Amino acid sequence: GIQVEQSPPDLILQEGANSTLRCNFSDSVNNLQWFHQNPWGQLINLFYIPSGTKQNGRLSATTVATERYSLLYISSSQTTDSGVYFCAVNTNAGKSTFGDGTTLTVKP
Amino acid sequence: NAGVTQTPKFQVLKTGQSMTLQCAQDMNHEYMSWYRQDPGMGLRLIHYSVGAGITDQGEVPNGYNVSRSTTEDFPLRLLSAAPSQTSVYFCASSSQETQYFGPGTRLLVL
Numbered sequence: 001g002i003q004v005e006q007s008p009p010d011l012i013l014q015e016g017a018n019s020t021l022r023c024n025f026s027d028s029v030n031n032l033q034w035f036h037q038n039p040w041g042q043l044i045n046l047f048y049i050p051s052g053t054k055q056n057g058r059l060s061a062t063t064v065a066t067e068r069y070s071l072l073y074i075s076s077s078q079t080t081d082s083g084v085y086f087c088a089v090n091t092n093a094g095k096s097t098f099g100d101g102t103t104l105t106v107k108p
Numbered sequence: 109n110a111g112v113t114q115t116p117k118f119q120v121l122k123t124g125q126s127m128t129l130q131c132a133q134d135m136n137h138e139y140m141s142w143y144r145q146d147p148g149m150g151l152r153l154i155h156y157s158v159g160a161g162i163t164d165q166g167e168v169p170n171g172y173n174v175s176r177s178t179t180e181d182f183p184l185r186l187l188s189a190a191p192s193q194t195s196v197y198f199c200a201s202s203s204q205e206t207q208y209f210g211p212g213t214r215l216l217v218l
Contacts, residue, residue: 001167004150033207041196043209086150094139094158094202095166098150 002027006087006099013077013106021072021102023087031090032063034072037101038083046072046085077106110134112210114199120216121189129184129213131199139202140182141166142174144195145212151198157182189217 003026013019023032034046047054047061049070054061058077063070074081084101091097115130133140138159143151143166153166157176171193173185182201186193194217199210 031205035209041212043198045206045208048206088151088207094141094156095153095164096141096151096200096207097153097167098143100148100150 002029002089002091002097004087004089004097004099006085006102008102009100010103011105013104015077015079015106015108017077017106018073018075019077019104021074021085021104023070023072023099025068025070025087025089027068027091028065029089029091031096032070033088033096034061034070035086035088036081036083037086043086074104077104079106079108082106112199112201112208114197114210114213116213117211118214118216120218121186122218123190125189127186127189129186129197129199129215131182131184131210132180133182133201133208134180135201135203135208136179137201137203137208138179140176141200141202141207142172142182142184143198143200144168144193145198146195154184154197186215189215191217193217 005024036044051065058075060073088096088098141156142154155174157163197213200207
């Protein structure tokens with residue numbers, strides 16, 4: 001099956017810093033999503049981005065489907081950005097493969 | 109619009125017991141899925157459904173059964189619980205694009 005690798009596994013930032021999270025995948029995909037899992041375990045949709053670039057406030061994402069990677073950018077990080085960021089890819093609708101996540105800690 | 113709801117939020121079972129985790133969605137989505145999340149890991153797909161009456165296995169289906177008699181509901185059954193099934197279980201529903209997750213069920217099997 002498709003492999004999804006996320007890097008770095010852990011990231012510690014000072015509040016206000018910028019960061020880039022990466023997701024590599026091993027095969028062509030129909031769908032790619034980024035999620036944030038907050039410290040209470042809730043999974044929150046950030047982006048649906050099978051290709052191209054999208055922005056939502058301080059967050060933006062870029063997927064280069066032909067090169068099989070996606071990047072999540074977080075600018076001016078805040079303590080509320082802490083948690084685990086997951087990349088998930090679909091080859092068939094309803095059937096996602098998740099990476100192991102990047103654990104982000106933002107210190108005040 | 110409640111989105112995706114899951115019950116119970118927390119459950120303790122003894123080895124060998126059976127139980128059903130409930131999942132419901134009110135977004136009229138065709139696709140529904142069950143995942144488990146173990147500590148420090150991403151989510152792994154257990155079973156999924158592309159519509160009422162249609163289900164298929166994911167990456168880790170052993171020990172679990174599902175059925176989809178209606179668009180709204182997608183229950184997950186543990187046939188004979190084992191300590192290896194201690195995990196957090198997430199249900200999701202999706203359109204062609206975006207998956208939406210329920211709040212999760214924490215299951216402890218002793």
